Amino acid sequence: MSATTTTTDPDAARRAPVPAPPRRRRPPRPGRILLVAVLAIAAGYFLLPVYWLVVAATKSTDRLYGSFGLWFDDPRLLSNLGDIFSYDDHVYLRWVLNSALYAGLGATLATLFSAAAGFALAKYRFRGREAVFKTVLAGVLLPQTALALPLYLMFSQISLVNTYWAVLLPSIASPFGVYLCRVYAESAVPDSLLEAARVDGAHETRIFFGLVLRIMSPALVTVFLFQFVGIWNNYFLPLVMLSDDRKYPVTLGLTTWKGAADRVPELTQYTIGGAFVSVIPLALAILVLQRYWRTGLTEGSVKE
Amino acid sequence: MTTTRTGSPTPAATGRRSPRPDRAAWGFLAPFLAVFLFTFVAPIGYAVYQSLLTVERHGPMGLGEPTLGFAGLDNYTLALQQTSFIESFGRVFLFGLVQIPVMLFLAVTLALLLEHVSGRWAGVLRATYFLPYGVPGVIATILWGFLYVPGVSPISDLLGGAAPDFLAYDNVLWSLANIVIWEFTGYNMLIVVAQLRSIPQELYEAATIDGAGPWQTALRIKLPLIRPALVLTCVFSIIGTMQLFAEPLIIKLQAPAVTGDYTPNLSAYNDGFANANVYLAATKSVILAVVACALSFAFLSLVTRKQRSER
Numbered sequence: 001m002s003a004t005t006t007t008t009d010p011d012a013a014r015r016a017p018v019p020a021p022p023r024r025r026r027p028p029r030p031g032r033i034l035l036v037a038v039l040a041i042a043a044g045y046f047l048l049p050v051y052w053l054v055v056a057a058t059k060s061t062d063r064l065y066g067s068f069g070l071w072f073d074d075p076r077l078l079s080n081l082g083d084i085f086s087y088d089d090h091v092y093l094r095w096v097l098n099s100a101l102y103a104g105l106g107a108t109l110a111t112l113f114s115a116a117a118g119f120a121l122a123k124y125r126f127r128g129r130e131a132v133f134k135t136v137l138a139g140v141l142l143p144q145t146a147l148a149l150p151l152y153l154m155f156s157q158i159s160l161v162n163t164y165w166a167v168l169l170p171s172i173a174s175p176f177g178v179y180l181c182r183v184y185a186e187s188a189v190p191d192s193l194l195e196a197a198r199v200d201g202a203h204e205t206r207i208f209f210g211l212v213l214r215i216m217s218p219a220l221v222t223v224f225l226f227q228f229v230g231i232w233n234n235y236f237l238p239l240v241m242l243s244d245d246r247k248y249p250v251t252l253g254l255t256t257w258k259g260a261a262d263r264v265p266e267l268t269q270y271t272i273g274g275a276f277v278s279v280i281p282l283a284l285a286i287l288v289l290q291r292y293w294r295t296g297l298t299e300g301s302v303k304e
Numbered sequence: 305m306t307t308t309r310t311g312s313p314t315p316a317a318t319g320r321r322s323p324r325p326d327r328a329a330w331g332f333l334a335p336f337l338a339v340f341l342f343t344f345v346a347p348i349g350y351a352v353y354q355s356l357l358t359v360e361r362h363g364p365m366g367l368g369e370p371t372l373g374f375a376g377l378d379n380y381t382l383a384l385q386q387t388s389f390i391e392s393f394g395r396v397f398l399f400g401l402v403q404i405p406v407m408l409f410l411a412v413t414l415a416l417l418l419e420h421v422s423g424r425w426a427g428v429l430r431a432t433y434f435l436p437y438g439v440p441g442v443i444a445t446i447l448w449g450f451l452y453v454p455g456v457s458p459i460s461d462l463l464g465g466a467a468p469d470f471l472a473y474d475n476v477l478w479s480l481a482n483i484v485i486w487e488f489t490g491y492n493m494l495i496v497v498a499q500l501r502s503i504p505q506e507l508y509e510a511a512t513i514d515g516a517g518p519w520q521t522a523l524r525i526k527l528p529l530i531r532p533a534l535v536l537t538c539v540f541s542i543i544g545t546m547q548l549f550a551e552p553l554i555i556k557l558q559a560p561a562v563t564g565d566y567t568p569n570l571s572a573y574n575d576g577f578a579n580a581n582v583y584l585a586a587t588k589s590v591i592l593a594v595v596a597c598a599l600s601f602a603f604l605s606l607v608t609r610k611q612r613s614e615r
Contacts, residue, residue: 069458
């Protein structure tokens with residue numbers, strides 16, 4: 001529906017035939033060399049720890065200390081991975097699944113709630129709208145980890161600590177998500193479309209789920225990515241909330257391994273291999289989602 | 305869809321056709337607000353309440369039954385009199401004063417340089433710089449931790465005797481700064497890139513026609529225009545620096561120079577768990593939240609005032 005509106009829009013038709021703007025002039029040659037050098041050094045810096053991780057994950061415990069860190073020595077990745085996954089009754093697998101649950105479910109709900117709230121703040125006029133929006137903005141500025149300890153104190157009063165809810169619930173509210181959704185909905189969801197749907201007799205809920213969510217999808221990808229990464233990377237909250245290591249997310253689990261490596265030497269290698277495995281899904285998600293993310297962020301500010 | 309053109313020219317005037325659609329707003333807000341009140345507003349209220357309490361001991365030599373009493377601002381006095389707590393604030397201020405400018409300078413430089421790379425390489429490089437954002441801070445610290453330790457680190461192997469002790473008392477703060485820079489430069493760069501893309505191309509062309517070189521275009525036109533993105537990244541960085549926690553906690557496993565109250569957050573955590581004084585922990589959390597909010601508000605008002613006076 002909205003797609004046809006765009007293509008038949010006379011303005012768009014006028015804009016379309018204009019050829020792409022000519023490429024900007026390339027900087028002169030010495031500048032070009034400097035440019036390539038700086039970009040390459042930066043790439044080396046950002047890749048170094050990840051590359052080291054890949055190499056180290058293939059080594060045995062004594063090779064880890066006895067060989068040059070940036071090159072392979074007697075690689076044995078598969079047997080390493082087997083050890084990591086089977087250690088302590090497959091606890092590592094539990095951690096990965098827990099992280100996936102916390103981040104997947106938390107980010108999905110956060111995105112949906114943010115979309116609804118952002119849409120409401122952008123497209124309805126009601127008393128208290130500004131007050132709600134200001135509160136949300138204050139929430140954006142509030143340090144998340146300063147909240148973790150108070151949350152723990154509160155949750156321990158109502159026996160919520162050491163449950164999945166203790167980590168999930170605080171991950172579902174995303175003030176920044178609401179802010180982004182409001183900005184995007186304001187510019188991307190046309191009032192006329194909502195009016196038309198209402199004239200057709202559609203209920204507000206149906207308009208939201210049938211129309212608005214689809215139009216807002218680029219912004220929603222952004223919110224989902226932010227929140228997913230945020231929850232996956234979160235450490236303080238699960239650290240204070242959880243005592244049962246079967247409920248740990250992977251970040252918390254790996255640090256307990258690292259902390260215990262003094263007593264159990266092979267845990268050093270398990271920490272490295274575990275870190276390697278845990279970085280893969282997120283790296284892939286980032287590479288794939290990065291594309292959508294950019295379009296989502298920019299369209300919000302460009303569209304009239 | 306024809307309403308765009310054939311419909312009423314003033315959609316606002318016809319907005320009251322269905323029975324009060326605006327009332328639906330609260331329905332859409334309800335799920336978010338419920339969770340927000342429960343996990344943001346309530347804990348702050350509870351922490352403020354806890355910060356006003358203390359355990360009192362009565363009887364001879366304070367060995368009687370402990371009771372919970374109202375302490376007024378005693379906890380705040382106690383927290384602010386702890387030298388180590390005040391020092392931890394000084395430490396994160398110093399950290400932020402160095403780390404934030406370096407990181408944002410790198411982010412802006414990379415974003416501007418990437419403008420001159422075309423095609424597939426731009427995408428590959430952008431993804432490379434952004435990659436560390438996907439590595440949890442804890443895992444990034446574990447990784448860099450290995451790169452800092454002489455026996456394992458290839459950096460120390462390469463530098464030989466010239467390698468500094470990254471985890472020594474004087475160096476560890478900057479070793480931590482390096483980890484944070486590594487994690488967040490790409491993220492900040494992407495925010496700047498997004499802002500650069502929203503600048504109309506015509507502006508650059510006009511500048512080129514006026515004879516501006518790439519350096520001049522970058523400094524005179526792009527830099528002022530990405531100001532909103534810089535303000536946003538600055539505020540997020542200030543908040544992030546104030547709550548520094550996971551990185552020092554993990555590096556502490558290897559670096560004895562990092563104490564249990566190295567940062568304000570770490571100090572609060574230690575009071576709550578190691579020292580089992582939740583009231584003091586709540587107090588420190590409140591102080592930290594207030595300082596972080598005050599700093600970001602101060603920064604925002606400074607920036608907007610400057611902007612206004614420039615006009």
